[in-house]
Amino acid sequence: MYDVKTILKAKSVQEALMLLEENEAATIINGGTDVLIRMKERKLKDAALISIQDIKELCGVKISEDGSIIVGPGTTFTEISNNSIIQKYIPVLGYACSQVGSPQIRNIATIGGNICNGAVSADSVPSLLALDAILEISSSSEVKNVPIGQFHTGPGKTILNKQKELVTKIIIPKDSYENHGANYIKFGQRNAMEISTLGCAVNLSLCEDKKTIKDYRIAFGVAAATPIRCPILEKRVRGMEIGEELFKTIRKDVLNEVNPRDSWRASKELRVQLIKELSKRATKQAIMNAGGVVND
Numbered sequence: 001m002y003d004v005k006t007i008l009k010a011k012s013v014q015e016a017l018m019l020l021e022e023n024e025a026a027t028i029i030n031g032g033t034d035v036l037i038r039m040k041e042r043k044l045k046d047a048a049l050i051s052i053q054d055i056k057e058l059c060g061v062k063i064s065e066d067g068s069i070i071v072g073p074g075t076t077f078t079e080i081s082n083n084s085i086i087q088k089y090i091p092v093l094g095y096a097c098s099q100v101g102s103p104q105i106r107n108i109a110t111i112g113g114n115i116c117n118g119a120v121s122a123d124s125v126p127s128l129l130a131l132d133a134i135l136e137i138s139s140s141s142e143v144k145n146v147p148i149g150q151f152h153t154g155p156g157k158t159i160l161n162k163q164k165e166l167v168t169k170i171i172i173p174k175d176s177y178e179n180h181g182a183n184y185i186k187f188g189q190r191n192a193m194e195i196s197t198l199g200c201a202v203n204l205s206l207c208e209d210k211k212t213i214k215d216y217r218i219a220f221g222v223a224a225a226t227p228i229r230c231p232i233l234e235k236r237v238r239g240m241e242i243g244e245e246l247f248k249t250i251r252k253d254v255l256n257e258v259n260p261r262d263s264w265r266a267s268k269e270l271r272v273q274l275i276k277e278l279s280k281r282a283t284k285q286a287i288m289n290a291g292g293v294v295n296d
Contacts, residue, residue, distance in 0.1 A: 009051045013058065013168055017140045019050045020163055026050050028162065030074055031108040033101075034117050058112070058168065061085045067174030073112025073167045077124075078103070080111060090172060092182035092201065096127040099186045099196075112167050115148070118156040118226075125152075125227040126201035127184050129219035132176040136169035145171070152226040180205045180215070181290025183282045187274050197266045198222050200278035202286040206242075210292045213240050218250075218283070223258045223275055230257040242292055250283055251276040 008023065010016035020026055026048040052058060058074035061083045069089060071080065077097040080086055086094040100106055100114070100123045114122045115135070125148070133148045137160065148170075151158050160167065182203040186196050199221035205214045216237040221227045233253045240246045260271035284294045 007049045007051060009054060011054055013055060013138060013166060014140075016050060016052050016055065016166060017138065017164070020166075021140060023048050023050065024163065026163070028052055028166070030113055031076065031110045033105055033109040034113055052166070063089075067178070069172040069174075069177070071111060071170040071172070073115070073170060074110050075112075076108060076110055077101075077106035077114075081106070090127075090131060090177050090182070092184050092203065093124065093127045093131065093172075096123050096184045096186075096199075096201070099123045099184075111170065115151070115170070116158060116160055116162075116167055118152055118154070118158045120155055120225065120227060121196040121199070121222050122227065123184075123186060123196060123199060123221070126199045126219040126221045127182070127203075128170065128172075129227055129229055130182060130201040130203035130217045131172050132217070134171040134173070135167050136171060137165050138168040139165045143168070149229055154225050176203070179290075181286045181288070181292070183285035183289060185278045185282050185285075187278060196222050198260075198271055198274040198278060200275070200282045202279070202282040204283070204286050204290060206287070206290050206292050210290075211242055213237050213242070213246070213287075216283075218254070218279060220258055220275065223260050223271060228258065230254055232257055242287055242294060247280050247283065250279050254279045 008019050010019055029049045029051050030053050052074060055074060059072040060075060062070050063085060064070055069085060077100045081094045081098040100109060111124050114124045128148050134145050135148055135151055137144050137146055153159060180203055184201045187198045188196055201219045203217045206212065207214045216234050218234060219227060219229045236253060254275055258275050260268050262268045287294050
């Protein structure tokens with residue numbers, strides 16, 4: 001069933017990078033929920049696997065001295081959802097991670113794999129986009145920081161050189177979550193273990209009067225060839241008062257930057273309606289989470 005040539009286990013990031021360079025066409029595996037499916041479907045044959053499951057420095061959640069929240073890419077979805085730091089400061093990410101697959105999948109699948117697989121339906125990515133997450137990417141020769149908005153290049157494609165590089169940290173800047181309210185909404189045809197038909201994340205802050213939008217970020221999954229933000233809409237919404245005009249603007253102008261397509265999971269027409277409705281609902285809830293009031 002699984003055509004495995006060899007399995008190598010790395011105990012550190014440097015060892016994993018060394019093994020990558022020494023084993024041409026090797027594949028990184030951690031939770032394995034994506035890699036094993038590819039192998040079962042015979043899309044990955046004669047596989048040389050490098051396991052990074054035992055690398056402790058890739059796991060866990062912590063707060064750095066500057067207030068940034070550091071999420072290890074080897075941290076499972078269950079660990080993220082249950083983590084006290086996540087629940088206190090960025091619960092939107094914890095909720096998004098709780099929407100991935102079944103409990104069994106969440107117990108072994110990692111957030112790094114969800115990001116690096118490049119799937120447009122990845123539940124964790126819209127929230128990370130709205131949080132302005134930064135990815136630390138390491139190779140044997142350098143360590144670089146890349147905004148997550150620059151990471152995905154197409155369906156199943158990223159800028160990561162998988163034969164030389166690893167994502168080693170996910171960084172959420174303090175300015176992106178402090179005094180902010182956020183919300184993530186996933187729409188699927190059924191509740192259990194459903195691949196997202198559309199995902200929408202909103203992250204915002206309010207002015208001191210709690211009646212005006214100070215900062216606004218909105219991101220979507222499964223609305224384009226990659227997870228996307230809407231910078232033109234974000235700029236227009238900043239400074240607007242909370243009210244019906246705000247929500248009309250969001251529902252109308254969001255479609256200027258999001259152009260969904262037909263797929264086997266949903267028609268373009270359905271996704272257009274979902275984009276308008278979920279962007280409004282996610283914004284309303286984010287406003288309330290930031291301490292504002294929405295009068296329906």
